[in-house]
Amino acid sequence: MARLVMKFGGTSVADLDRIRNVARHVKREVDAGNEIAVVVSAMAGETNKLVGYCRGASALHDAREYDAVVSAGEQVTAGLLAITLQSLGVNARSWLGWQIPIRTDSAHGAARITDIPAETLVERFRQGQVAVIAGFQGLAPDNRIATLGRGGSDTSAVAIAAAIGADRCDIYTDVDGVYTTDPRIVPNARRLDKVAFEEMLEMASLGAKVLQVRSVELAMVHGVRTFVRSSFEDPEAPQVGPDGEPVGTLICDEDEIVEKQLVTGIAYSKDEAKITMRGVEDRPGVAAAIFGPLADASINVDMIVQNISEDGRTTDITFTVTTADFDRAMALIESLRSTVRMETVSGSSDVAKVSVIGIGMRSHAGVAAQAFQALAGRGINIQLITTSEIKISVLIDAAYTELAVRTLHSIYELDKT
Amino acid sequence: MARLVMKFGGTSVADLDRIRNVARHVKREVDAGNEIAVVVSAMAGETNKLVGYCRGASALHDAREYDAVVSAGEQVTAGLLAITLQSLGVNARSWLGWQIPIRTDSAHGAARITDIPAETLVERFRQGQVAVIAGFQGLAPDNRIATLGRGGSDTSAVAIAAAIGADRCDIYTDVDGVYTTDPRIVPNARRLDKVAFEEMLEMASLGAKVLQVRSVELAMVHGVRTFVRSSFEDPEAPQVGPDGEPVGTLICDEDEIVEKQLVTGIAYSKDEAKITMRGVEDRPGVAAAIFGPLADASINVDMIVQNISEDGRTTDITFTVTTADFDRAMALIESLRSTVRMETVSGSSDVAKVSVIGIGMRSHAGVAAQAFQALAGRGINIQLITTSEIKISVLIDAAYTELAVRTLHSIYELDKT
Structure with a gap:
């Protein structure tokens, strides 16, 4: 048994069919006896639409109101995934940022997480309940919603993994891992099995778009083993490598990497x-x-x-x-x-x-x-x-x-x- | 100076242009020296879209998750109207159901309001701030969002009017009042200046679609004078009747109706x-x-x-x-x-x-x-x-x-x- 965070981005929850696919990924891990917190982004395109509304309403908009508007996207996805999981017989409930609460500082629009009390979530895990958590959002000291800035759902996932002491934070995305370089430029670029936090930090800040820099920083500080994998695999039987482990890239402490490459x-x-x-x-x-x-x-x-x-x-x-x-x-x-x-x-x-x-x-x-x-x-x-x-x-x-x-x-x- | 609730339905906030129109209505009342709470519905079509998502995710969906999903619509409108009011120089902030909180019973999906603490809102009025409140939603005893059922924003508006001791609850809608009968059937149907609560209750439950039955019941119980008027009037100079009062229908205690009609x-x-x-x-x-x-x-x-x-x-x-x-x-x-x-x-x-x-x-x-x-x-x-x-x-x-x-x-x- 392990405790896992599973994070799904906007393209992975773009419509009800894909949300159903996500639910099947979650069910696989639940059936394997794991304790699960899922973190979801807004449906693809929703955040852009809501940001567009705010800009249209006023070029110089109040960041607190922006946060109230834009956070609605993740709220919808969290509820829909909880409903879908229940329909598959999985005990699940949605959690909004203010309900846990995921406490942040007061920098509305680009807030930083300051604290996540984990007791309630952990208690629910013991009762066999999956937590479906709206990413990208938290509760600022003024008791209003704060969003974490673009790509904030990765940061939510890693911060929650740290708070609940997860064994691993799985980032499901539209690629199956981190590559030695951009495969569009070098077709024989190779997927890396393991990357050290420091290396990933450099890659993230240098334009490899798999993970947000802030989430990698956070993972490094808290030692959260972060696994990048594809949400487009067969949910019931994802591909495994020669070692029997699922295909993907583990971002971890360099001590965990036995054979260190000169260049990654x-x-x-x-x-x-x-x-x-x-x-x-x-x-x-x-x-x-x-x-x-x-x-x-x-x-x-x-x-x-x-x-x-x-x-x-x-x-x-x-x-x-x-x-x-x-x-x-x-x-x-x-x-x-x-x-x-x-x-x-x-x-x-x-x-x-x-x-x-x-x-x-x-x-x-x-x-x-x-x-x-x-x-x-x-x-x-x-x-x-x-x-x-x-x-x-x-x-x-x-x-x-x-x-x-x-x-x-x-x-x-x-x-x- | 008066304390007013102004409620705007989905067609009145259907896009940014209409939200700007709503903001001008609000500004008119603010400029007249009134204390204002605005209650908004979701943008026209949004609630149906979100309800459709829930049904698509599962025919038998958890009402608590349904509430989390569907309440997102009003959340977006409240934030956008606050932004728009600020851009017109009006001091305004959005309030979600859980922030006030608008307390409800635990009947998720069709909850009843049990309590609305008014102190904070009233204090903000004194500071000259307009409260933009998301309609249709509240906070259930389980600390989760509860929605009030269809037409719930009317109920929100009347309940808030009762809680803050408003002088009047203005329901802005796509008609300019309550008529003696449906003008599509009887072209010379006449707009009523005043209707008693009891009469309106019968009309509402008998198919006159201007106001939800529950909101009229609530208005009657708490004696909230409710004024039905058009949101399509010129916001800066709305039409007035021969008595100099704005055009619309006041739903009030029968004592306030001097000349009682045999049939209304x-x-x-x-x-x-x-x-x-x-x-x-x-x-x-x-x-x-x-x-x-x-x-x-x-x-x-x-x-x-x-x-x-x-x-x-x-x-x-x-x-x-x-x-x-x-x-x-x-x-x-x-x-x-x-x-x-x-x-x-x-x-x-x-x-x-x-x-x-x-x-x-x-x-x-x-x-x-x-x-x-x-x-x-x-x-x-x-x-x-x-x-x-x-x-x-x-x-x-x-x-x-x-x-x-x-x-x-x-x-x-x-x-x-």
Whole structure:
């Protein structure tokens, strides 16, 4: 017997047929003797519709009212899944955020979970009842509904798994796991059986869209073993691997990964823009004078590189932002010319970031050099480099993205088991 | 300054444009210095969609889950109206049933309101805040959402008006008041300025669809002056009558009606079916043996007539039910033949009930005789008669419904002011 959280996203509950399919997945786990909490998203398209209503009602809408409106989607799915489970003979009831309650801070629209009392849920498990929990929502200190921001249902699932001490949090989605890279670019990309939390965090933030970054952070902090698997498998007899375990990717502590790969995956993101300031006066505090105002404007800066210029008295600074922030960031930098002397400012959104990720890098030198050499061999110019303990990222011309991903995927032999 | 409840139904909040129109109605009353609670239904069509989901998920669905699903519609409208009011500069916030809380009994799906604590709402009024309340929903003793059954938003509005001691409960709808009869049948039917609670109760239960019966009962018990008016008037300058008051119908205590009419209105219902048992054994307890099982099956019996038969040893019983219950009632009566002896059972759904209503009847004899004579003069055969202090109802062949309504409307001179 195990205690499991099962999370189903919007496409998995898009209509009554798919909800019935979800109910059969749940019934399989119940029949196997497990204690189950299910977390559901809104039916595909519903959240967008409700968000559209709020925007249509007023461009500057009260986040508390937005939360009341938008949370209705998950409420509907939770009730419908409970009804469907009951019709299959499974003892189930729906739980809304305010009923448990899933307590959050007061940041309506993008709240963080602060506490989930688990006693009642656990008591119901003992009585054989499945908890069907509306994802994405909680109760703020003002006794009003708070939503967790986009992708919040993953975060709900992981937080609930931590609260109830679940053995595993199963994220059912429209792919069957986490891959060494995007299979649309590299057809022989391989599904990973296990990924360490740290690696997944890098992959999630670098554009692999399987899991929200916040939910991976939370899973890492609380050590929640998170299993990504497909909701489109046969619910009564899901495919198993050679080890007899269901097909999917387990995101877990690196201690649980016996054979550590040098490199686990290649991630990429085209949602990047680069801004370069040349001939910036080189004095103490100049970086703060530039990046302080960007932070104040809520513009997220990712890579930063600073070089001393040829004359030794000025400096060149390059940084990247998301494409959505590009125009605002350019305008802001131009406006700084009155306080920071600089010769030229130029920018481009025609860039992409490609990253090599793997916890094995910690103990192996030469991974970076191998990457730079391989890219150079293909004639790909590297514009910026940043590295961490388990990641190397390079900024390149966006036109070379696919070539770079394929090249790196191949040199680290990621297509081989 | 007055304290008002303003209730808007589904067609009045069907889309963002109409919600904006509703917000302008509210703003008018706020600008006039009034304290306002608004009660809203779900956007037109939403409740039917959600009910359809529940039925599709399972024919025999848990009423508690049904409530969680279906109440989402009003939740969305309440949030959207609050946003829209704020965009017009009106201080407003949404309230869900569980937040106030509107306490109900545990009859999920058709709950009754038991208590509404008003202190918080009243305090917010003093701070100049409009309360936008989701209709149709409350909080059951099990800490789960309960809905009030169809038309429940009218009931919510009247109950809230009673709780906060409102001066008036304005029901905004798609007609501009209560008429002497259905204007589609009698084009010169006249809008009534005032109707007594008792009269409205009879009209509502007899098929005039302006207000739900339960909300009128509640208004009568608590003495809530209820004003039916059109939401399609110009929000900034609604039409007024010769007395300078807005156009509509006030449902109030009869003491407030100075000139009491003999007859106030003619109501009709085609949603009737008649069942006749002939040659029923005439012994004590036979009525209970028949109507007990009907009640147990939740079949609502309306008119009942029993005559002694010619031989004096058996009796004939005729009663009416709604057309929806007709087949079930026929089958049930047939199944009673094992316990109650009867010669024949026959039924017809080709009947209609036409009623003459007026509190003036209490003090005037001859109203019934006048009606029977007029119908006979038109060759309309009366199949059943029931009367109360303020009402005469006759069951006739459905084909004569319109003729009967027109005839009665005319003989009591209801088209004259």
